[in-house]
Amino acid sequence: MAKKEIEGDWVLGWPDRKRPVHKQSKDAEGRVIGARTPILDQEGLITPTDASYIVAQLRMPEPVHPDDYTVAVSGLVERPADFTLDDLRKLPGHSVRAVIECAGNDGDFFNYLDEGSNAKKPSMVLDEGDTVHWRQSSPDVDPDAVDDFLEGLPTTCFLSSGEWTGVPLAEVLNRCGLKSDAVAVRVEGWDEGRPDPVVQYLSARRTDFEVVDPGIINFDKGLPLEKALHPDTILAWSHNGEYLRHVHGAPLRLVVPGWAGNWWIKWIHKIEVMDHMPDCYHQTHYFIFAKSPDDPDKKMMTAMGVKTLIVEPRDEDSPLSIGSHAVRGLAWSGEGAVTDVEVSTDGGATWAEAHVEKTGDKWLWARWSYVWEVGEPGTYAIMARATDETGRRQPQTEWNFQRKHFDGIVPVDVTVE
Ligand SMILES: Nc1nc2c(c(=O)[nH]1)N[C@H]1C(S)=C(S)[C@@H](COP(=O)(O)O)O[C@H]1N2
Numbered sequence: 001m002a003k004k005e006i007e008g009d010w011v012l013g014w015p016d017r018k019r020p021v022h023k024q025s026k027d028a029e030g031r032v033i034g035a036r037t038p039i040l041d042q043e044g045l046i047t048p049t050d051a052s053y054i055v056a057q058l059r060m061p062e063p064v065h066p067d068d069y070t071v072a073v074s075g076l077v078e079r080p081a082d083f084t085l086d087d088l089r090k091l092p093g094h095s096v097r098a099v100i101e102c103a104g105n106d107g108d109f110f111n112y113l114d115e116g117s118n119a120k121k122p123s124m125v126l127d128e129g130d131t132v133h134w135r136q137s138s139p140d141v142d143p144d145a146v147d148d149f150l151e152g153l154p155t156t157c158f159l160s161s162g163e164w165t166g167v168p169l170a171e172v173l174n175r176c177g178l179k180s181d182a183v184a185v186r187v188e189g190w191d192e193g194r195p196d197p198v199v200q201y202l203s204a205r206r207t208d209f210e211v212v213d214p215g216i217i218n219f220d221k222g223l224p225l226e227k228a229l230h231p232d233t234i235l236a237w238s239h240n241g242e243y244l245r246h247v248h249g250a251p252l253r254l255v256v257p258g259w260a261g262n263w264w265i266k267w268i269h270k271i272e273v274m275d276h277m278p279d280c281y282h283q284t285h286y287f288i289f290a291k292s293p294d295d296p297d298k299k300m301m302t303a304m305g306v307k308t309l310i311v312e313p314r315d316e317d318s319p320l321s322i323g324s325h326a327v328r329g330l331a332w333s334g335e336g337a338v339t340d341v342e343v344s345t346d347g348g349a350t351w352a353e354a355h356v357e358k359t360g361d362k363w364l365w366a367r368w369s370y371v372w373e374v375g376e377p378g379t380y381a382i383m384a385r386a387t388d389e390t391g392r393r394q395p396q397t398e399w400n401f402q403r404k405h406f407d408g409i410v411p412v413d414v415t416v417e
């Protein structure tokens with residue numbers, strides 16, 4: 001087993017271990033427009049901000065100074081109002097620790113696990129050369145460029161965890177006097193752009209369908225009222241113990257624990273209470289469950305499934321020696337705390353209980369570990385599967401043509417000598 005690279009920077013004048021840092025993609029001006037998380041390098045529960053992934057579907061907007069910032073609450077409320085950041089900070093606060101996972105994270109594993117496919121195994125390791133190859137939406141859509149991107153854009157490492165502090169959305173809505181015919185809460189960012197069909201072609205890995213062109217839009221989502229009023233759905237200005245950074249939606253973003261990243265609206269400038277579900281592009285045309293682009297039975301994507309990530313050992317650690325090895329990882333669910341993790345070292349034939357570290361944070365991942373005693377040389381597939389407090393066991397999500405919400409069981413393949 002190769003010795004891990006642990007040497008890092010000098011911190012406060014003393015040598016220090018290597019710290020996990022995300023892999024960034026930048027625009028022509030050198031500003032960050034996307035990033036992936038070196039998730040296998042995470043220790044503990046919270047992803048450091050410098051290692052957290054970054055996604056913007058349209059274009060990164062210009063920043064707004066927090067002193068000039070207001071968010072407008074309108075629609076089906078008795079008292080429409082504009083809130084400054086100071087107004088919000090006077091309300092009863094709430095902090096949430098949660099996993100944020102992009103709906104498309106690990107989408108390539110659908111292809112990899114597809115029986116009979118000879119797709120290359122997607123890598124969880126960010127290599128020196130990796131960039132995000134992120135596209136910013138542009139009015140000059142060039143579907144011919146798709147092939148260049150199909151190979152280039154990895155789907156792994158679009159997940160992080162964090163601690164967010166803010167105020168429950170429900171608190172703000174109730175102060176404005178929520179009307180009884182409210183059904184949905186539309187939250188809008190001030191970022192705008194024209195959705196690039198290439199994003200959908202990349203997601204589906206096919207180009208033989210029409211993508212709806214809504215023109216130039218703001219990024220928005222219409223939360224069903226029940227999730228909007230959940231006490232853990234918060235308007236957050238702080239992330240991991242400091243003010244939110246611009247790339248993560250400063251000054252104010254929505255935190256929707258359990259639901260995929262696309263619900264966590266960044267750069268919020270408008271909150272509108274409605275008596276129907278709005279027709280948001282990233283809700284009715286993208287981020288939908290369907291078997292094909294013309295499937296009449298399209299469903300909105302909301303909560304994530306149940307999922308486990310093995311962080312040790314890695315494929316790259318092969319060959320392992322005969323003896324005792326730690327198998328460990330992270331497990332999370334979109335609908336509550338993970339209660340059980342089982343490990344198999346014989347490719348799924350038999351399963352054993354792993355130790356699950358309990359934290360009391362139901363939206364956060366749980367760390368788990370298992371000691372594997374291996375006495376025979378050979379080739380081994382190490383697998384893990386999680387069960388949550390509602391009894392849902394991994395995998396929950398079926399293949400869908402946009403390849404979203406992957407929560408399948410991915411083996412770590414190692415040899416023992
Ligand atoms: N306003 C706005 N909010 C947004 C997006 C966006 O494009 N615009 N992208 C969403 C998507 S798809 C994801 S996965 C998360 C990513 O959040 P992060 O960049 O803080 O990790 O933000 C979500 N919120």
Ligand SMILES: [Mo]
Pocket residue numbers: 055101102103104261262
């Ligand atoms: Mo996303």
